[in-house]
Amino acid sequence: MAVETRDAVGVIPPRSGAAFELAAGDELTVIDAEGGQVADLLAVSREDIREMLSSGRTLDYAERIYLTTGDKLYSNRSNVMLEIVEDTVGRHDFLLTPCSEATFRLCYDNEPPHQGCHGNLAAALRPYGVEDDAIPVAFNCFMNVPVDGQTGRFKVLPPLSKAGDRIVFRARMDLVIGLTACSAPASNGGSFKPIHYAVRKTGEE
Amino acid sequence: MAVETRDAVGVIPPRSGAAFELAAGDELTVIDAEGGQVADLLAVSREDIREMLSSGRTLDYAERIYLTTGDKLYSNRSNVMLEIVEDTVGRHDFLLTPCSEATFRLCYDNEPPHQGCHGNLAAALRPYGVEDDAIPVAFNCFMNVPVDGQTGRFKVLPPLSKAGDRIVFRARMDLVIGLTACSAPASNGGSFKPIHYAVRKTGEE
Numbered sequence: 001m002a003v004e005t006r007d008a009v010g011v012i013p014p015r016s017g018a019a020f021e022l023a024a025g026d027e028l029t030v031i032d033a034e035g036g037q038v039a040d041l042l043a044v045s046r047e048d049i050r051e052m053l054s055s056g057r058t059l060d061y062a063e064r065i066y067l068t069t070g071d072k073l074y075s076n077r078s079n080v081m082l083e084i085v086e087d088t089v090g091r092h093d094f095l096l097t098p099c100s101e102a103t104f105r106l107c108y109d110n111e112p113p114h115q116g117c118h119g120n121l122a123a124a125l126r127p128y129g130v131e132d133d134a135i136p137v138a139f140n141c142f143m144n145v146p147v148d149g150q151t152g153r154f155k156v157l158p159p160l161s162k163a164g165d166r167i168v169f170r171a172r173m174d175l176v177i178g179l180t181a182c183s184a185p186a187s188n189g190g191s192f193k194p195i196h197y198a199v200r201k202t203g204e205e
Numbered sequence: 206m207a208v209e210t211r212d213a214v215g216v217i218p219p220r221s222g223a224a225f226e227l228a229a230g231d232e233l234t235v236i237d238a239e240g241g242q243v244a245d246l247l248a249v250s251r252e253d254i255r256e257m258l259s260s261g262r263t264l265d266y267a268e269r270i271y272l273t274t275g276d277k278l279y280s281n282r283s284n285v286m287l288e289i290v291e292d293t294v295g296r297h298d299f300l301l302t303p304c305s306e307a308t309f310r311l312c313y314d315n316e317p318p319h320q321g322c323h324g325n326l327a328a329a330l331r332p333y334g335v336e337d338d339a340i341p342v343a344f345n346c347f348m349n350v351p352v353d354g355q356t357g358r359f360k361v362l363p364p365l366s367k368a369g370d371r372i373v374f375r376a377r378m379d380l381v382i383g384l385t386a387c388s389a390p391a392s393n394g395g396s397f398k399p400i401h402y403a404v405r406k407t408g409e410e
Contacts, residue, residue: 056260057302057307060301060302060308061312063359063360065300065357066356078308095300096265097281102282102283105283106266133255136341137260147270147352149352149355150354151269152270152271154264
């Protein structure tokens with residue numbers, strides 16, 4: 001049985017990112033402390049960094065583009081990396097890549113350029129050996145991307161999350177997690193806020 | 206100005222794959238010769254195989270999940286790899302990863318296992334140095350995945366393509382292409398057919 005041994009709380013400042021390790025069985029809580037803020041989440045296997053989160057595998061097995069409590073996030077090798085065990089929002093995105101310098105060039109040409117979530121994830125994961133080009137579609141916590149099923153068009157709207165809303169993941173393998181406070185104006189309703197997170201060490205799965 | 210110099214025609218037998226090179230400016234026509242058959246397409250930069258097709262970048266810039274004539278397919282570095290210049294079907298998928306041995310294990314447990322499009326693409330691209338784990342979401346020509354925008358649920362339905370339908374891509378950089386005749390029952394209406402393709406060499410872009 002899992003035994004709770006330790007909690008850790010972290011704060012990711014606006015428009016930045018962090019990386020940290022989870023052991024199988026650990027629980028990660030991603031908290032939108034102020035409300036209306038997106039957090040891009042990546043997961044990489046600690047055993048082999050070539051195994052990482054896959055949107056295409058995950059969506060295929062879920063048969064849904066919107067994921068929530070009970071859904072599993074799969075790797076490119078079709079192994080379960082994370083399971084969503086609590087979700088107070090119910091709307092997240094798993095279609096779009098982390099915003100990047102190119103996103104700002106192509107989509108926000110009136111904004112000062114920024115390395116975005118891609119640059120922040122790349123910097124945070126580089127010490128673990130993950131190459132910039134290997135960064136895939138992230139699980140974008142709280143990102144609100146409604147899709148029109150008829151036309152296929154989607155919009156990036158402000159998140160539905162209110163202050164204190166959270167999504168909780170349980171690690172199903174030993175992982176390196178990359179996590180950001182997103183840098184793109186549209187994703188966050190035009191302002192940039194921090195993301196809080198907590199890790200509950202459960203000792204063993 | 207582009208000058209047509211040579212056409213090449215290839216046939217990909219049912220449930221198999223192929224890889225071949227395109228120069229910038231070349232046109233690739235993917236033909237559903239019998240109708241109702243999906244072809245998974247990948248593109249990798251010949252200059253640096255770490256640069257490859259990205260569903261997340263492409264969808265982000267298109268602001269649509271269904272792509273057709275005029276749409277550009279972007280790499281993970283946000284460069285245009287291919288442009289769709291003709292499309293007689295108008296329904297393709299860019300959400301789901303190529304079917305794999307795990308797809309058969311998890312989704313088709315009554316079917317004999319098969320390496321699927323993932324295995325076929327991996328085998329075809331391995332001589333170019335592409336690792337199996339690096340294979341991302343493919344552009345799934347003719348794959349019919351209608352999404353319910355309210356619930357996020359999707360179905361994999363038989364393709365809308367009829368015999369002779371085609372989609373034509375123009376290469377915007379020097380590429381290695383991986384292309385399959387898809388192996389998954391649901392994607393192809395329960396039967397497996399070949400995919401034909403033609404390459405029009407235009408000399409220069």
